[in-house]
Amino acid sequence: MHGKTLEDPWTFVYRKLQEKEIISRTKIQEVDDSFFEKFGSILKQASQKAALEESTPLAPLKEAEEQDGEQKVEQDSKSILRDSDSGNETLLDTDSEPEEHDKIDRYVEAVGWNVDELYLEVLYEILHNVGGCDVGCEVGQLAMLSYIQEAFKIANDKHTELLTQAEAKEPPELMLNVEVVEAKDLVPKDPNGLSDPFVTIYLMSNPSHRYNTSVKSGTLNPSWEEHFSLPMPGSVQEDSLVLEVWDFDPAETVKEKMTKIFEVKGVKGLRKLMKEIAITASTGKHDNELIGTSNIPLKSIPAGGMNMWYSLSKKSKLRRQGVVKVRLNFSSEKNSQVAAQEHRHLLRIILLHELENSKVAPYWWCGNYSAAAEAILTQHVAQSGLSATDNCLAQWAVYCAVTTDHPLSFALFNILLDKITKPLQSGLINEEDVKLFWDGARKLLPTCYSHIRKLRKKTAGDKTVMKTLKEVLKILYKLSVLDAPESLDLFPVNLYGWLRDDKEKLTIHMVLEQAVIQGASDWFVHILDNNECKDNTEDTRLQHLIRVIQLVRSDLQRAVEYYDRVFVEVMGFPYSKALYGLYESKLASLVESEVVDVCKSLKRLRYSEGSTTTLAGGINGETGLGASAVGSEPLTMGTTLFELYLTLQRFLTLGQGLNETDWQSYAISKFHAWFFGGVAQWLDIAAYKALTRIEKAVDLDTLAPVDTNVKYSSSGVDTLAIFYQIKIFWQQLAWPDVEGCYTFVAKIIDDICRCCVFYSDKMASRVDNVGLVTNVFEERFEVTTDWCVAINNIDYVRQSLTPFVHELGMEEIIQKMCEARSPVEAQRCKETLQNVIANAIDTVRNKIVDLLEIMVRKMMPSITRFLMEGAELLHQDCSSMDRVMRYLEANLDTLYQHLNNENFSRTLEIVWEQLGEVLYELIQANLEHRRAKITRYIDPRRLSKSAAASLDAKRRPPSFFSNLHECLKIMIRSFRQDNKDTYSSETLKRVEYLLKLHGMETRELIHQFHLERWQEQQTIQEPKMGMLTVRAQFVDDILKIEIMNARNLTPADSNGLCDSYVRVALLPEDSFANVQKPKTQTHNKNLFPLYDEIFQIPLSPEQRRLTDGLIHLVVKDKDMFSVSNTFVGEAYLHFSEVPDTPAPISSLPQQLLPLSRPTSIDGEAIKALETRQGDRQARDFVKKQRAKFPSTKQFFSLG
Template structure:
């Protein structure tokens, strides 16, 4: 569990804050009015909520209609009246898109036909009376129903209707024509030997068989295509007559010889039989008759008035099987003038359409071209009897529908269908000039409605299927019209209909794509004005102004979100027009102009932190992390927006707005004015970070104050203040992640400040926690762990408060690396490397790493300091128990139990509540400080002996050996002067107390060494043989030295001299060359020569000899000490003498035995010879071999003299002035030294 917490401290903190609401946390938040929660979690939640609201599909937007000077609010989804809604309320009279805001009902049929309405009505009555065709709607409705319908549509009185009907009946029947188009044939029966036919068609009426019409011959095919037109006059008896179509195979006039040449074209046996038959007929009769393939009959009454296209089955009397099919088109026409007929049809169509719309009360944009049966019959009869083609009919519908839709919007799908039919004739030039003008006049009336729909798209319900379908139809109309060639004489976008359009700079005509772009821009501009008009800022405070800006951005982004989710795909698919991108370009410029000055002004109004004079007991930034300053605590409560989140809610709103723009324009979003919006907030962010740092220190101080130093959970070892401190860091991290500062330099600046402030908070927290726990664990009873008879009345006991404090500091320290990692510092450095240079980025990285490393080291040192303070409080008891145990080690078996129990009790508490790292660190400090105390104890013993020696010296000098001091003041002055050599600053209280006690014998140090080894064995970790504390190793060695007997100490001195000899590289006293070997238990040594001996005589020469001795002396007391012959006046003597020394088995195996070679100068007139130098040879360096000694390598031993008295063994011997053996040995060694290099107490 603890490992998981260590791996993810942030997640654990957040979980704990969510699961367990602690009262102290509430009190901590009350200190700064939940400052960090507002800017961290609360702000994040508010941001998520705002993003959700912006992305949620909105209900239909409300719009405003102007009626009689009053504003009436209605829902678009419920509005199905003919009246049109206003846009944003700011249009001029010319800015209407031809949609009057309060249209009046007008009798359009009067306006349409004017003075000749009676003539048109009479013509329609005449056509109804002389109905042509059959099987159509006109026949189903009936003549009387059609008469009644046109009377209602033309609004003719009964008398007038009767009069005109009488006139129509009196007129003669019309002269009609039947138009036949033979289109193609398929699957005709073959009549030629080749398996094919040469078909042609004959057309005639059954009432007039002599008047026949023939098509051209299509040679060699069974699927001919003719596409040929014929007009047949219709007799009076239309209902009984029928049309006959015969398909023949043409047989050309050929001789028998010519027919014989086709033998190779014959296909199959059947073809051969046909060829033979043709040859036989030609040879016998010489005739060449065509052969009938099949016929088809059509009653004229079955042809509808509007015409039809159908496939006819060909049959033959002698054949049961179908002989093929023939496709043909049939329609009726008259000989009326085409222009007059087309004009009449347009007038009729308009009157009937207006009547249909008025009677059906159909909603705007819903009528899709479906007339009633009576209207359909009237229109069909007029078109048929006027001889109008389908193109004429379609152009009439286009012109009328475009004119009517300006006042009563029709379905855009209707116009799309018409455009599908008209596009091809217009592009192929099949339409005359007048009809082309008629088409574009209709387009001029239709396009304003289309562009108005795009401008007012926000009044529709986003995502509604009908709305999306309508938009697609509108865009298809624009696309199809834009694909046609516009005549130069046509002004498609007149000023009186497009007041919002801006002309091009070069004066050229605007294209539909350009007008579409301006329509989208104008719609966005109108909507932005509408947002501002309906969301006015009620008061002028900074808070209200910022809230107003946030609301505007949210509404604008909602509009963009709707455009992206619903409309943009349709615009791109149909028109390849980036609708959302265009809207964004309008909105971002307007928002930048609106928001930038406000934000800059607000950020400038944020004053720098002010500090109230005289307050020095509060933490704050000006005083640094130690909380001491003369400037006082900052008065942040009165700063504008110091506690609010509105400014940064605005920042996040702009951030989301820019993110949307980046998605819409991935390549060029940097060109937007709003792309640099973060720069407006630079001062505000810097101010917030200053306040946040101060608030963090203040909250940390309060958290430490409220901390009861009890773990927050059984699974962890830290208390509430550690969790509260990390919660602050967590909230700051959330704020920074929400900020997502894009500028790399500013990002580095802010992150560097955040890291620096967090590091300072960590150090500050460790300081406060250290001060908090300083007095804990003050005392334990005298009879506690120490048992009865403890020398102290009270002693320090380690409590859980100490452990929790250390764990808290360490927990906060461990949070620094993951905190920096979650700030994504590596990504910032990479961006810095790309923006600047790798060298500069590396310097920035190293700077931050140094800040973090310094903070971590500082906090680690705080932990170490705290542990040292705790251990120092334990040291007096440990030292006293240890000394007592050393004095009574062999007298009282429980002498060591007291110190062991005391250590075990405290270390067990530390082990239970500290983590492994800190516990190991604690043991290090225990042994380190114990080593220091014992070292001071040894030094104090040495100083004690030196003081005693100096006192004896002054007594002998001033008062004689057995005299009492005549002047005690003088003696005290001298004693005080001598004690100045002791530095009390290096000694603990326990060591200082020991200094006043008696001098310790070697047995004391030996026992103390044993006690120390027992402790080390008891508390060593990980089965380590030797503890790794250098101080402890040194102390253990010194205890071993001071615990030796004098003879052992003397030999230790010789071993130190041997070790010094190993380090000599340039011998100044000369060099002695020898060979040595062990032969069983005998030592054989050959003294060969000496080199560069130090001259001792006045003549610059030396009379030298070598004496051989074995050490330690007490071990080799019965062994003779041979010496060589004296070689006079020679600095390079050649001795060449061999000695064999008899040794016992015990002597041969003696540990650390040495061969001592002393070179002396023989003095003829002196009692003693002069010491030149000495060398040592360890028994381990002497080989044990029976080989001849001459075969062994020579050993060159550097000669040396004792150079100083600072060795450990020498100091230990000096401390034993009461030991005669030690005094005599010291005297001999000092005699070997140059007089200037040793200090004699004599």
């Protein structure tokens, strides 16, 4: 209970949030009536439900006339033709029993006109019953007579008359038929441990009349299979049949017996051999030796005969001497053909009587007669001398004829076939009986095939149904392996009106296939007849097609689950595959034209953009979407068309499983092509509706995060939900054609990319006017969470593009393209799609950058104003700098809290980039009086008086720039994420350098110029003014410099030579004002002078520690009148390049310095100096440097 108390408040809050979410989503979906959900998740759920329903087999077909049994097949050809003259209708759709008068007619037909003779014969056999332990003994003679009178429907007077005649006839002359089959486990009688057995049989009442089998040499398990007929004695009850098994002993001499010494087996065998030799030697006799004997009372042999093992015994021997197997039965000397014909008539009469009395259901009777009937039939078989094969053939012929009127159990026919097949294949049956057999088969087959055609009337999976089907198929299989006579027409047209006339001899397998197909065809017609289309609207027609396919699919599902295995196991026939082949062709014919018509009727979506009406979307054209409302063109599309698509897709999947190797030959395998126009239309509509929903989602967006754990709002989620539903729709289509697949995926990707760009634009417009704060003192922009969420939303949608494309299966499509077409073409398609995606991602990323730039640009006026006031009053009033810092800190903190790291870093880069641009404009404005340019960032009316006045000044003092530089450094240190002083923005780097320059005093700028000249010297690869060789070193606070020589000096005199010397100075000049400036001796008329002079210049410790100290070496040409000297070139040596060592200077390496002269005023330092026209020092220095510029004239400088 305690846990529940804690949980309930959270459950309540969660429910409220869910309600809010549902309300929001509902508003979005109202824009397009849940267009995307209908075709995405809702359609998927419906498809899954339909697939589940399709997998459930249908109930059996119910008909008013249907009963438990199978339909009857009339034997009368006229009746059959009347019921099936079309050849396409189901044979005799009623299973009703034959009428009573029909039954009476069939009795007459069964008996014929020799009923009295047959009845008299049966009475005679009952009176002279044979066999002892038989069912006839149990029934009794009176019961048998009563039964036969009832079965033959004989009047009492007639019965008495015929019975009297039977009693007056002589007893029958019967024979006892004996077949000696084999013996086992005989006792050995020969020395080699074996015997040479043979059998002697005789009746005990007549021992002189003996019958012997052949001798089987050297075996204890002989096999004879030899037949004997013994005349029956008068007294069957007291007589017996005697079986004796002997060991044959051939006539051999003593010498011949001695040769068998090596064949002796054991001591007992040796003893037997010695005994035989002794008897032969003494008497010369060769008597056979009895192995064992067995007595069989004749009264124990039943009338139907028996097959039995009997034990062999011998007097004085307790142990069994072996066993012998014999077959025994009675027979008469009656003509076999007559006897077989009589038995068939009798069997038919008794069977019809049994069926009438038992009221057994169709297909249930399996050969079980009543006791009286069984006894009568057994006696007739025995006394007629019919063999087991004769009896089975008679049963086969009668049962096949009767089953057309009253269906018997199919298992009964299988049992008979098992008994008849071997004699048929062995050729043991005469031609007449073979014809009789196939006549019966011809009558039985229509019932078998009819059962197969009518399988749908049965309950699928029922044990009885499955057992019956298996029995039917076994009958067909067993008949199919037998060779029917060439002249036999096994499938007459009058019995098989539904068979196709292929002008070829039909086989059982061929007719089985046609029966299966005909049954399916009838079922298909039944489906159409019982599921008519109610009206002619497109949606209703499509729903009708879906229902038909579902019903067909259900029938196939039933076939796969229950029947297919039985057909394959027994007949090797792919039942489900055959059904599918028929159904798919009929469905293709039914569905294709309808779908194509519906897709053609779909109109291309049109929208208004200004005065132009344009097609929206399209597979092969450009797509543009206007903001105006769509006109009268339909923007709705029902899901029924795609429900039909998915239904066909599932149907084809079933076919692929049934025919894995050749399913592409099916007409329905190309069903997707029928829907091409419909899919294209849907994508057009989806593209338009996506933009419409996005626009609505942005309008409804409160720009509040949907959850505390994320930084994006509802419109981002809504936009991705659109993409998700489109993806579900596409995945359900599973478009099989790789080229069409590529076409559609390319369009989906293009549309999604356009949606992302559209969403970015709408999101940017949504926040364009957010964040402006206006009061009487100022107007400024403040970054709000709305801006951050808008940026996050765009980025969230951008990040979804790549995984979305992956989930569309682009890689799989490209792989299939490679297999179907060529790797080159597949790669080209891949690159095309990748370019579309990359361009969209770049475009959206640029949209984010643009939005960030817009946001930062809105911040710049306030930052510029604060910076200008800070530059004016930095050391007088700290509040101005505090204001800019607070402003930046507040806005950047909002960005940091709500943007992701990448976008926040990007924002900082933009801040510094735009700040650099603003500062650059400030610098230029204060250097060149660019009032118009700087006012684009700020309103002069919003500045302080001193800051506003600065806009009109032509030039600001160095302190202004120095203060501005200090402000910048404070900002950088405060807001750089990496806490470094380096600048990622090139503009900011340049601005910082300019601020540093313009913030310098003139003397500092002059030294900066010399530093720039020294840096320029480092880049000279081929000196044109010559080279100067020097050595220099620091020894404590003394600078030693050796001027060694110069090379390739530029001629300064008209004679092409030069009178050169070198002046040495230390820079900056104000730091070394008290230091001497030594110079070398003049070397006249020499372009390669050797100076070889060493100078020592003492320095103060402070001078020695200067980090940017320079040694300035100037080479000049001395004029002969000493009025002016010509500047030849100059070189610099930085203090950092001078080693600090006490070693002799001669041991130091020489330093070759290229001579050069300034060539322009492109350097930043000289430009800064030029701006200081009011500063004499700067003006004079610039003038002096200009004098050094190269010219065709001589440049002079005072020494």
